[in-house]
Amino acid sequence: MNQINIRLLQKQELSEADKIFRLAFGTFLGLPNPIKFSFDTNYMQRWYTNPNAALAAEINGQLVGFNFLSKWGGFGFFGPLSVHPNFWNQGVGNELMSATMECFRNWQTKQISLFTFSQSPKHLHFYQKFGFMPHFLTAICAKLVCQKQQELKSIRYSKITLEQQKECLQASLELTNNIYSGLDLISEILAVENQRLGDTLFLWENGNLEGFAICHYGAGTEAGSDTFYVKFGAVNSGIKGSDRFTQLLNECEIFSKIVGMSKLIVGVNTSRHQAYLQILNMGFKIDTLGVAMQNPNQPGYNRPDVYVIDDLR
Numbered sequence: 001m002n003q004i005n006i007r008l009l010q011k012q013e014l015s016e017a018d019k020i021f022r023l024a025f026g027t028f029l030g031l032p033n034p035i036k037f038s039f040d041t042n043y044m045q046r047w048y049t050n051p052n053a054a055l056a057a058e059i060n061g062q063l064v065g066f067n068f069l070s071k072w073g074g075f076g077f078f079g080p081l082s083v084h085p086n087f088w089n090q091g092v093g094n095e096l097m098s099a100t101m102e103c104f105r106n107w108q109t110k111q112i113s114l115f116t117f118s119q120s121p122k123h124l125h126f127y128q129k130f131g132f133m134p135h136f137l138t139a140i141c142a143k144l145v146c147q148k149q150q151e152l153k154s155i156r157y158s159k160i161t162l163e164q165q166k167e168c169l170q171a172s173l174e175l176t177n178n179i180y181s182g183l184d185l186i187s188e189i190l191a192v193e194n195q196r197l198g199d200t201l202f203l204w205e206n207g208n209l210e211g212f213a214i215c216h217y218g219a220g221t222e223a224g225s226d227t228f229y230v231k232f233g234a235v236n237s238g239i240k241g242s243d244r245f246t247q248l249l250n251e252c253e254i255f256s257k258i259v260g261m262s263k264l265i266v267g268v269n270t271s272r273h274q275a276y277l278q279i280l281n282m283g284f285k286i287d288t289l290g291v292a293m294q295n296p297n298q299p300g301y302n303r304p305d306v307y308v309i310d311d312l313r
Contacts, residue, residue: 002059004092006099009056009066014044017056017066017082024082028117034085041224043080046070049191055099057083057092065092067100074110074182075300077312097130110182111300115312118291132293135302136271138311141284145228145256145264152258154201154213154251157193168202171209176234179308180301185232188214192231197221201251203235203244211235211248213309217261222313227263228256233309245275245307249282267311271302275309 009017019035021043026034046068047054057065065083070076078100083092104112115138116123124134157165169186176183189200192214198221203211213233216223223229230252235244249266256264266284269292270276280286292312294300301308 004095005058006095007056008052009047009054011047013056013063014047016063018044020065020084021080021082023085027085040219041222042220043222045195045197048195049187053103055096057096059087065096067096069100069103071107072188073184075180076104076107076109077113079114079313093126101130111298112295113300113312114293115290116293118289127293131295133297135292135294136269138267138269138290138292139276139286140265140267140288140311141279142263142265142287143284145253145262149257150254152251152254154203157189157200157202172212175209175236179234179306183301185214188232192216201255203248203251210244213248213252215252215255217259226261227265228261229265230309235307237305237307241307242274242278245278266309268309269302271299271304272306272308273304275307
Protein backbone atom coordinates (compact mmCIF):
# COMPACT_ATOMS: atom_id res chain seq x y z
CA MET A 1 0.00 0.00 0.00
CA ASN A 2 1.40 3.38 -1.04
CA GLN A 3 1.77 6.07 1.61
CA ILE A 4 -0.89 8.78 1.19
CA ASN A 5 0.10 12.29 2.23
CA ILE A 6 -2.61 14.88 2.91
CA ARG A 7 -1.57 18.52 2.65
CA LEU A 8 -2.86 21.84 1.30
CA LEU A 9 -3.46 22.14 -2.44
CA GLN A 10 -1.11 24.63 -4.08
CA LYS A 11 -2.09 27.26 -6.65
CA GLN A 12 0.19 25.79 -9.31
CA GLU A 13 -1.65 22.46 -8.96
CA LEU A 14 -5.09 23.78 -9.91
CA SER A 15 -4.78 22.76 -13.56
CA GLU A 16 -3.90 19.18 -12.58
CA ALA A 17 -6.67 19.14 -9.97
CA ASP A 18 -9.15 20.24 -12.63
CA LYS A 19 -8.11 17.29 -14.83
CA ILE A 20 -8.54 14.89 -11.90
CA PHE A 21 -12.02 16.29 -11.22
CA ARG A 22 -13.18 15.80 -14.81
CA LEU A 23 -11.60 12.35 -15.16
CA ALA A 24 -13.09 11.15 -11.86
CA PHE A 25 -16.65 12.29 -12.49
CA GLY A 26 -16.60 11.55 -16.20
CA THR A 27 -15.33 8.02 -15.57
CA PHE A 28 -17.93 7.34 -12.88
CA LEU A 29 -20.70 8.50 -15.21
CA GLY A 30 -19.36 6.31 -18.02
CA LEU A 31 -18.67 9.10 -20.50
CA PRO A 32 -16.80 8.02 -23.66
CA ASN A 33 -14.35 10.90 -23.17
CA PRO A 34 -14.30 11.53 -19.39
CA ILE A 35 -11.99 14.55 -19.55
CA LYS A 36 -14.79 16.50 -21.23
CA PHE A 37 -17.09 16.21 -18.22
CA SER A 38 -18.49 19.64 -17.34
CA PHE A 39 -15.80 21.07 -19.60
CA ASP A 40 -16.70 24.76 -19.40
CA THR A 41 -17.45 25.05 -15.70
CA ASN A 42 -14.77 25.95 -13.20
CA TYR A 43 -14.75 24.79 -9.59
CA MET A 44 -11.05 25.50 -9.13
CA GLN A 45 -11.82 29.14 -8.28
CA ARG A 46 -12.91 27.86 -4.85
CA TRP A 47 -9.21 27.69 -4.00
CA TYR A 48 -8.99 31.49 -4.05
CA THR A 49 -11.84 31.85 -1.54
CA ASN A 50 -9.82 30.08 1.15
CA PRO A 51 -6.50 28.40 0.20
CA ASN A 52 -6.33 26.93 3.70
CA ALA A 53 -9.54 24.98 3.03
CA ALA A 54 -8.26 23.19 -0.08
CA LEU A 55 -6.91 19.72 0.66
CA ALA A 56 -4.63 17.67 -1.57
CA ALA A 57 -3.74 13.97 -1.51
CA GLU A 58 -0.43 12.86 -2.95
CA ILE A 59 1.34 9.54 -3.41
CA ASN A 60 5.07 9.55 -4.09
CA GLY A 61 4.91 13.25 -4.85
CA GLN A 62 2.04 12.88 -7.35
CA LEU A 63 -1.26 14.69 -6.88
CA VAL A 64 -3.96 12.00 -6.87
CA GLY A 65 -6.95 13.72 -5.27
CA PHE A 66 -8.29 16.87 -3.64
CA ASN A 67 -11.25 18.40 -1.82
CA PHE A 68 -12.53 21.96 -1.32
CA LEU A 69 -14.16 22.91 1.99
CA SER A 70 -16.68 25.76 2.18
CA LYS A 71 -17.49 27.56 5.42
CA TRP A 72 -20.75 29.53 5.53
CA GLY A 73 -20.48 30.60 9.15
CA GLY A 74 -21.66 27.72 11.34
CA PHE A 75 -22.70 25.71 8.28
CA GLY A 76 -20.24 23.88 6.04
CA PHE A 77 -20.14 21.72 2.94
CA PHE A 78 -17.44 20.32 0.71
CA GLY A 79 -16.68 19.21 -2.80
CA PRO A 80 -16.05 18.28 -5.42
CA LEU A 81 -14.09 15.57 -3.61
CA SER A 82 -12.16 13.96 -6.47
CA VAL A 83 -9.74 11.06 -6.75
CA HIS A 84 -7.93 10.10 -9.95
CA PRO A 85 -9.48 6.86 -11.30
CA ASN A 86 -6.07 5.17 -11.33
CA PHE A 87 -6.07 5.46 -7.53
CA TRP A 88 -9.62 4.45 -6.69
CA ASN A 89 -10.11 1.90 -3.87
CA GLN A 90 -6.69 2.65 -2.40
CA GLY A 91 -7.81 4.66 0.62
CA VAL A 92 -7.30 8.13 -0.89
CA GLY A 93 -10.91 9.18 -0.38
CA ASN A 94 -10.83 7.96 3.23
CA GLU A 95 -7.74 10.03 3.99
CA LEU A 96 -9.23 13.13 2.37
CA MET A 97 -12.47 12.72 4.32
CA SER A 98 -10.66 12.20 7.62
CA ALA A 99 -8.75 15.45 7.07
CA THR A 100 -11.96 17.17 5.96
CA MET A 101 -13.82 16.21 9.12
CA GLU A 102 -10.89 17.29 11.29
CA CYS A 103 -10.94 20.70 9.63
CA PHE A 104 -14.68 21.14 10.23
CA ARG A 105 -14.21 20.08 13.85
CA ASN A 106 -11.51 22.73 14.27
CA TRP A 107 -13.92 25.30 12.82
CA GLN A 108 -16.59 24.06 15.28
CA THR A 109 -19.03 23.74 12.39
CA LYS A 110 -22.58 23.07 13.61
CA GLN A 111 -23.87 21.32 10.49
CA ILE A 112 -22.02 19.79 7.52
CA SER A 113 -23.77 18.83 4.33
CA LEU A 114 -22.92 17.47 0.90
CA PHE A 115 -24.45 16.69 -2.47
CA THR A 116 -23.83 13.27 -3.96
CA PHE A 117 -25.23 10.78 -6.45
CA SER A 118 -28.59 9.56 -5.21
CA GLN A 119 -28.38 6.44 -7.40
CA SER A 120 -24.99 5.29 -6.05
CA PRO A 121 -24.97 2.91 -3.05
CA LYS A 122 -21.17 3.21 -3.07
CA HIS A 123 -21.28 6.95 -2.45
CA LEU A 124 -23.98 6.69 0.21
CA HIS A 125 -22.05 3.98 2.07
CA PHE A 126 -18.79 5.92 1.84
CA TYR A 127 -20.16 9.11 3.41
CA GLN A 128 -22.21 7.21 6.00
CA LYS A 129 -18.90 5.96 7.39
CA PHE A 130 -18.15 9.55 8.35
CA GLY A 131 -21.47 10.17 10.08
CA PHE A 132 -23.49 11.55 7.15
CA MET A 133 -27.05 10.40 6.64
CA PRO A 134 -29.06 10.79 3.43
CA HIS A 135 -32.00 13.16 3.61
CA PHE A 136 -34.25 14.49 0.86
CA LEU A 137 -33.42 14.66 -2.81
CA THR A 138 -31.89 17.83 -4.20
CA ALA A 139 -33.21 18.92 -7.60
CA ILE A 140 -31.06 20.94 -9.97
CA CYS A 141 -33.59 22.67 -12.19
CA ALA A 142 -33.17 24.57 -15.44
CA LYS A 143 -35.18 26.70 -17.81
CA LEU A 144 -34.52 28.64 -20.97
CA VAL A 145 -34.48 32.37 -20.36
CA CYS A 146 -37.51 33.81 -22.13
CA GLN A 147 -38.41 36.81 -20.02
CA LYS A 148 -38.78 40.04 -21.95
CA GLN A 149 -36.17 42.70 -21.31
CA GLN A 150 -37.05 44.53 -18.10
CA GLU A 151 -35.24 46.68 -15.59
CA LEU A 152 -34.07 45.12 -12.37
CA LYS A 153 -35.89 46.12 -9.21
CA SER A 154 -33.10 44.62 -7.15
CA ILE A 155 -29.68 46.22 -6.76
CA ARG A 156 -26.39 44.70 -7.86
CA TYR A 157 -23.59 44.44 -5.34
CA SER A 158 -21.01 45.44 -7.96
CA LYS A 159 -22.85 48.69 -8.78
CA ILE A 160 -23.22 50.25 -5.33
CA THR A 161 -20.93 52.24 -3.04
CA LEU A 162 -18.69 50.69 -0.40
CA GLU A 163 -21.00 51.98 2.31
CA GLN A 164 -24.01 50.41 0.62
CA GLN A 165 -22.08 47.17 0.18
CA LYS A 166 -21.37 47.03 3.92
CA GLU A 167 -25.07 47.58 4.59
CA CYS A 168 -26.03 44.78 2.20
CA LEU A 169 -23.54 42.36 3.73
CA GLN A 170 -24.78 43.01 7.26
CA ALA A 171 -28.41 42.71 6.17
CA SER A 172 -27.68 39.42 4.37
CA LEU A 173 -26.19 38.04 7.57
CA GLU A 174 -29.30 38.98 9.55
CA LEU A 175 -31.55 37.37 6.93
CA THR A 176 -29.65 34.06 6.79
CA ASN A 177 -29.24 33.95 10.56
CA ASN A 178 -33.04 34.04 10.84
CA ILE A 179 -33.21 31.03 8.51
CA TYR A 180 -30.54 29.02 10.33
CA SER A 181 -28.58 30.29 13.32
CA GLY A 182 -25.01 30.98 12.28
CA LEU A 183 -25.58 30.75 8.52
CA ASP A 184 -23.35 33.39 6.89
CA LEU A 185 -22.92 33.91 3.12
CA ILE A 186 -20.69 36.99 3.25
CA SER A 187 -17.59 35.07 2.14
CA GLU A 188 -19.48 33.74 -0.87
CA ILE A 189 -20.73 37.21 -1.85
CA LEU A 190 -17.19 38.58 -1.61
CA ALA A 191 -15.73 35.67 -3.58
CA VAL A 192 -18.11 36.32 -6.48
CA GLU A 193 -17.22 40.02 -6.42
CA ASN A 194 -13.46 39.67 -6.00
CA GLN A 195 -13.07 36.90 -8.56
CA ARG A 196 -15.49 38.46 -11.08
CA LEU A 197 -17.61 35.31 -11.22
CA GLY A 198 -20.94 37.12 -11.50
CA ASP A 199 -22.84 39.35 -9.10
CA THR A 200 -25.20 39.34 -6.12
CA LEU A 201 -28.73 40.75 -6.31
CA PHE A 202 -30.37 42.35 -3.27
CA LEU A 203 -34.12 42.87 -2.93
CA TRP A 204 -35.00 45.75 -0.58
CA GLU A 205 -38.49 46.80 0.47
CA ASN A 206 -39.30 49.68 2.82
CA GLY A 207 -35.73 49.75 4.09
CA ASN A 208 -35.60 46.00 4.80
CA LEU A 209 -33.65 43.37 2.89
CA GLU A 210 -36.24 40.82 1.79
CA GLY A 211 -34.00 38.54 -0.28
CA PHE A 212 -30.75 38.12 -2.17
CA ALA A 213 -29.23 35.83 -4.79
CA ILE A 214 -25.54 35.02 -5.33
CA CYS A 215 -25.11 34.41 -9.06
CA HIS A 216 -22.45 32.93 -11.34
CA TYR A 217 -22.66 33.31 -15.10
CA GLY A 218 -20.64 32.36 -18.15
CA ALA A 219 -17.67 30.12 -18.92
CA GLY A 220 -14.97 29.86 -16.29
CA THR A 221 -17.45 29.95 -13.41
CA GLU A 222 -19.59 27.29 -11.75
CA ALA A 223 -22.32 28.16 -14.27
CA GLY A 224 -20.61 27.37 -17.57
CA SER A 225 -21.04 28.81 -21.06
CA ASP A 226 -24.24 30.69 -21.80
CA THR A 227 -25.57 29.73 -18.35
CA PHE A 228 -26.72 31.70 -15.32
CA TYR A 229 -26.46 29.77 -12.04
CA VAL A 230 -27.86 30.83 -8.67
CA LYS A 231 -25.38 29.35 -6.20
CA PHE A 232 -27.36 30.60 -3.22
CA GLY A 233 -30.56 32.57 -2.87
CA ALA A 234 -32.88 33.26 0.04
CA VAL A 235 -35.87 35.37 1.02
CA ASN A 236 -37.59 36.10 4.29
CA SER A 237 -40.34 33.60 4.98
CA GLY A 238 -43.69 34.49 6.45
CA ILE A 239 -46.96 35.57 4.84
CA LYS A 240 -45.24 37.15 1.84
CA GLY A 241 -42.52 34.51 1.53
CA SER A 242 -43.98 33.00 -1.62
CA ASP A 243 -44.35 36.39 -3.31
CA ARG A 244 -40.80 37.37 -2.39
CA PHE A 245 -39.47 34.09 -3.73
CA THR A 246 -41.29 34.58 -7.04
CA GLN A 247 -39.87 38.08 -7.29
CA LEU A 248 -36.33 36.86 -6.58
CA LEU A 249 -36.58 34.18 -9.28
CA ASN A 250 -37.96 36.74 -11.73
CA GLU A 251 -35.10 39.10 -10.94
CA CYS A 252 -32.62 36.30 -11.66
CA GLU A 253 -34.27 35.63 -15.00
CA ILE A 254 -34.27 39.31 -15.94
CA PHE A 255 -30.61 39.57 -14.95
CA SER A 256 -29.83 36.43 -16.98
CA LYS A 257 -31.20 38.21 -20.03
CA ILE A 258 -29.31 41.41 -19.25
CA VAL A 259 -25.95 39.62 -19.10
CA GLY A 260 -26.70 37.59 -22.23
CA MET A 261 -27.23 34.12 -20.80
CA SER A 262 -29.88 31.82 -22.30
CA LYS A 263 -30.11 29.13 -19.58
CA LEU A 264 -30.99 29.63 -15.92
CA ILE A 265 -30.13 27.00 -13.29
CA VAL A 266 -31.27 26.84 -9.67
CA GLY A 267 -31.02 24.06 -7.11
CA VAL A 268 -33.38 23.28 -4.27
CA ASN A 269 -33.68 20.56 -1.68
CA THR A 270 -37.09 18.93 -2.05
CA SER A 271 -37.70 19.08 1.70
CA ARG A 272 -38.25 22.82 1.14
CA HIS A 273 -41.63 21.85 -0.27
CA GLN A 274 -42.98 25.29 -1.01
CA ALA A 275 -39.84 26.54 -2.71
CA TYR A 276 -39.46 23.34 -4.72
CA LEU A 277 -43.03 23.38 -6.03
CA GLN A 278 -42.86 27.08 -6.78
CA ILE A 279 -39.72 26.60 -8.89
CA LEU A 280 -41.47 23.90 -10.93
CA ASN A 281 -44.59 26.03 -11.29
CA MET A 282 -42.46 28.81 -12.78
CA GLY A 283 -41.43 26.64 -15.72
CA PHE A 284 -38.24 25.04 -14.47
CA LYS A 285 -37.60 21.39 -15.32
CA ILE A 286 -35.53 18.97 -13.24
CA ASP A 287 -32.18 18.51 -14.97
CA THR A 288 -30.32 16.44 -12.35
CA LEU A 289 -31.22 14.76 -9.06
CA GLY A 290 -28.85 14.18 -6.18
CA VAL A 291 -29.26 13.62 -2.48
CA ALA A 292 -28.33 15.84 0.45
CA MET A 293 -26.41 14.09 3.23
CA GLN A 294 -26.21 15.70 6.66
CA ASN A 295 -23.91 15.46 9.67
CA PRO A 296 -25.26 15.50 12.32
CA ASN A 297 -28.47 13.77 11.26
CA GLN A 298 -30.59 16.92 11.46
CA PRO A 299 -32.48 18.94 8.81
CA GLY A 300 -30.49 22.15 9.20
CA TYR A 301 -32.29 24.68 7.01
CA ASN A 302 -33.94 22.00 4.87
CA ARG A 303 -37.44 22.71 6.18
CA PRO A 304 -40.79 23.02 4.38
CA ASP A 305 -41.23 26.72 5.11
CA VAL A 306 -37.73 27.80 4.03
CA TYR A 307 -37.30 29.62 0.72
CA VAL A 308 -33.66 28.92 -0.13
CA ILE A 309 -31.96 28.16 -3.44
CA ASP A 310 -28.78 26.06 -3.32
CA ASP A 311 -27.59 22.57 -4.19
CA LEU A 312 -24.14 22.30 -2.48
CA ARG A 313 -22.38 20.75 -5.46
